[in-house]
Structure formats: C-alpha cells, structure tokens
Amino acid sequence: METNPTPYKRQIFVCTNDRKGESASCGDHQGEEVFRRLREIAKERKLHPTIRVTQAKCLGQCAKGVNIMIYPKNVWYSAVRLEDVSKIADECIKV
Ligand code: FES
Secondary structure, X not given: OOOXXXXXXXXXXXXXXXXXXXXXXXXXXXXXXXXXXXXXXXXXXXXXXXXXXXXEOOOOOHHHOOOEEEEOOOEEEOOOOHHHHHHHHHHHOOO
C-alpha cells in the first residue's frame, strides 16, 4: 500500500444515481446530465483532471437531488437543476 497526497486540486462529486422512479433519486432531476455538463465545462476550461468531476452513486440525500459535494472546498449543492450548472461551474470550476 502507498499513501500519497491527493493528485487533484478539487474533486466535484455529482450524484448520478437513478432509481427509475422506484424511490427518490438524483436521476429524477437529470443527475447524469448535470454531471456530463460539469465535466464538459471542466474539459473546455482545460481544468480536468486538475479539478476532477466524478460521478457518485448516492450521497445519502436522495430527496434533495441533484446533490453535488465538493472537496476540499467543503460545499454541498442540493436541488441542482441543469440550468444551475453554469453558476456552479463559475463558482467551482476555476483555479
Ligand atoms: S440518489 Fe442522489 S443522493 Fe441518493
């Protein structure tokens, strides 16, 4: 086993879990699309993977989806909609 400092300046976890309507999930509100758009923006800005946008498969706040958790910024976004992505990107996808 090796222990190293994290290779990323920031990691953005976007919940893309989709329970297909069986119970509340971030998939009810386009979690996958939110993730894809954020990652696209990080790549367009040439900040991926320095700022890494990662899929999460449940962050434990399913009824408040779409959920996004950011480290080490220590910020949590909930009830995110696709139209919120550019604002989140401007706040978090920058060096
Ligand atoms: S399904 Fe997204 S937080 Fe649980």
